[in-house]
Amino acid sequence: MLEEYILLVTALVLSLLLSYFFTPLIAKFMRSKGKIGKDIHKVDKPEIPESVGLAVAISILILLIIGLFFGLNQVIINRLLIMIVIMLAVTIVGIIDDFRPLSAILKPGIITIISIPIAIFQVADPYPAIPIVGEVRITIVYWAIAILVVAVTSNASNMIDVLNGSMSGSFLLIAATGFIATFIIPLNPDSAFIARYGSLVLFGSLFGFWIFNRYPAKVFAGDTGSLATGAMIGLIAIYGELEFVLIVAMLPLILNSFSIIGSIGGLKERREMRARPVTVKDGIIYPSEDMKGPITLVRLIVADGEKNEKEIVKQILKVVGYSCILALISALMIRGSLA
Amino acid sequence: MNLKSILNPEPLYMVITTIWLVLIGLCGIIALLVVPINYASIEYSILVSVLKVIAAGVAIAIWLITWYRFLVIILIYKMSKNNHLESESIN
Numbered sequence: 001m002l003e004e005y006i007l008l009v010t011a012l013v014l015s016l017l018l019s020y021f022f023t024p025l026i027a028k029f030m031r032s033k034g035k036i037g038k039d040i041h042k043v044d045k046p047e048i049p050e051s052v053g054l055a056v057a058i059s060i061l062i063l064l065i066i067g068l069f070f071g072l073n074q075v076i077i078n079r080l081l082i083m084i085v086i087m088l089a090v091t092i093v094g095i096i097d098d099f100r101p102l103s104a105i106l107k108p109g110i111i112t113i114i115s116i117p118i119a120i121f122q123v124a125d126p127y128p129a130i131p132i133v134g135e136v137r138i139t140i141v142y143w144a145i146a147i148l149v150v151a152v153t154s155n156a157s158n159m160i161d162v163l164n165g166s167m168s169g170s171f172l173l174i175a176a177t178g179f180i181a182t183f184i185i186p187l188n189p190d191s192a193f194i195a196r197y198g199s200l201v202l203f204g205s206l207f208g209f210w211i212f213n214r215y216p217a218k219v220f221a222g223d224t225g226s227l228a229t230g231a232m233i234g235l236i237a238i239y240g241e242l243e244f245v246l247i248v249a250m251l252p253l254i255l256n257s258f259s260i261i262g263s264i265g266g267l268k269e270r271r272e273m274r275a276r277p278v279t280v281k282d283g284i285i286y287p288s289e290d291m292k293g294p295i296t297l298v299r300l301i302v303a304d305g306e307k308n309e310k311e312i313v314k315q316i317l318k319v320v321g322y323s324c325i326l327a328l329i330s331a332l333m334i335r336g337s338l339a
Numbered sequence: 340m341n342l343k344s345i346l347n348p349e350p351l352y353m354v355i356t357t358i359w360l361v362l363i364g365l366c367g368i369i370a371l372l373v374v375p376i377n378y379a380s381i382e383y384s385i386l387v388s389v390l391k392v393i394a395a396g397v398a399i400a401i402w403l404i405t406w407y408r409f410l411v412i413i414l415i416y417k418m419s420k421n422n423h424l425e426s427e428s429i430n
Contacts, residue, residue, distance in 0.1 A: 132366045132369075132370045141392050259407055259410050297351075300417065305420075319351050323355050326356070326359045330363070
């Protein structure tokens with residue numbers, strides 16, 4: 001037990017240091033390659049290096065590989081191996097998307113295909129626990145849903161990455177919620193280890209990155225960072241048996257992505273959208289009056305009055321924090337139903 | 340958190356709370372109506388399994404549609420409170 005806690009603390013510290021070390025290096029590299037974008041929400045529109053979220057993905061991958069050597073048993077090693085393969089593939093998709101944009105349909109489609117090993121190797125427990133009911137036996141349907149989970153969470157992460165620190169800050173809260181939930185829900189030891197290790201690695205990696213990505217951002221995550229972060233949460237949900245808790249914690253993000261898809265009538269790239277959700281003038285964000293524009297979380301927040309970027313990010317994090325509290329209440333309800 | 344924010348909470352909290360309660364309610368419905376169906380006593384267990392999955396799928400679809408409609412209402416409500424937009428549309 002003590003050995004496990006030492007490993008967890010080491011993973012947290014190491015992932016934070018790796019991410020903190022890699023972020024400025026990758027930012028410098030991206031700037032030298034001309035991979036920069038304008039921060040349009042600022043008055044002076046500064047040029048910021050993009051795709052620096054690669055630091056988060058690298059840090060997670062290194063820690064997952066290290067985890068293999070400390071894997072307590074074969075089940076944990078098998079789960080970590082699948083997580084490494086999927087994370088690596090999603091990171092490559094993110095890099096390709098950052099340099100040669102993929103279509104809005106192709107991206108989640110590829111990630112779904114990448115997730116097929118989850119269903120092929122079946123090393124997760126297909127008995128998700130939900131409040132009131134307890135464990136649900138869905139041994140066949142579970143695998144069909146599981147291969148969609150990574151695509152849904154990575155897409156939700158991608159769509160919330162619109163303001164300084166909105167994605168990294170939100171997932172810091174969600175990762176912390178996942179970690180706390182493992183002490184509430186009675187999980188089997190293998191799932192508890194994966195959930196704790198995965199949550200702490202994600203938390204540490206994101207924290208090292210968030211220091212540079214928070215308002216006013218010095219780096220942008222790009223699709224590389226947002227897709228990898230979302231994929232990692234999806235994998236923690238499946239292999240850490242935290243499906244329901246993490247769905248509730250991610251409600252505002254899922255709400256954001258589904259309402260965008262619903263309001264524009266399917267998956268579309270930004271350039272294909274006829275109306276924008278918000279307009280920016282002198283660093284202030286105004287809601288679009290066009291009802292055909294996508295209904296995003298940011299648009300909903302500014303709908304009753306224009307705000308600056310910092311205020312909106314603060315509001316997003318408050319809403320995510322609130323859903324994380326609901327997630328922990330759900331965890332208590334699951335505990336009650338399993339007793 | 341000041342008194343003003345407590346008395347006039349952000350409608351998004353209400354949306355998330357409602358969505359969460361509906362989700363918990365769905366779990367309750369599953370517990371009451373779906374779980375008690377006993378496989379051993381039913382001849383067509385595969386058919387029952389498929390029907391259960393279809394029922395769950397329909398419930399999730401209704402949940403998502405309700406959610407989206409709710410957001411549209413919140414957006415219209417919040418925009419109606421925005422004096423800036425009102426004055427612009429009048430002008």
